[in-house]
Amino acid sequence: MLFYRKTDFKAWVLAWMMLFLGSMAHAGGIVMQDAKVQTTREGYFLDARFDLPLTPALESALTHGVPLTFTLTMEVTEPRWYWFNRTVYSLRQERRISFNPLTREYRFTIGSLYLNFSTLDDALKALAQVSHQQFAVPGALVPGRRYDITAQLKLEISFLPKPFQVDALSSDDWNLQSTPWNGTLTP
DSSP states (O other), X not given: OHHXXXXXXXXXXXXXXXXHHHHHXXXXXXXXXXXXXXXXXXXXXXXXXXXXXXXXXXXXXXXXXXXXXXXXXXXXXXXXXXXXXXXXXXXXXEEEEEEETTTTEEEEEETXXXXXXXXXXXXXXXXXXXXXXXXXXXXXSOTTOOEEEEEEEEEOGGGSOHHHHHHHHHXXXXXOBBOOEEEEEOO
16 A cells, blocks of 8 residues: 555646646747857857747736846757767847836846837847857868757746746746747758
8 A cells, every 4th residue: 555655646736747847848838030150250150040939928017117037058969889978059138028017118138238128029139039149250160061050048937036037937827938939050
């Protein structure tokens, strides 16, 4: 009888974990519309555009003063058959959007740089646009070798206030992320 209870408890925990992870994997909303890699004399650059629709819960939180932080992650790896893939470049960029009720303006921030917008749509367009993001200088990539590029944009739940983090565990409205974009480059 004791063995049955332990097994039943493990099955119960496993079922809940699969349900939670399944809902996290299906949570989405952000779609990469366009992405391209450019090669110039100055180096290698990524240009990408995401479609970023906010859920009503996120839009309401934003207009009530809760800043939303999104993370753009990018990784360039060199596949190797004899060992683990070698990471050539890795980027983790925080992109924040906030609303100031006094001035009725939206602020888009990357690091210490910011832009103010009068409408939410304009601020979201700026947040969802990756323009001329350099990932390699000239000569850093070996000609003739293949490099894999992965990029993703997602809402960082850990930057939300604690009550919203708890709500994000049980609601798909707060789990906003894109599917990873995969590309290749052979210089």
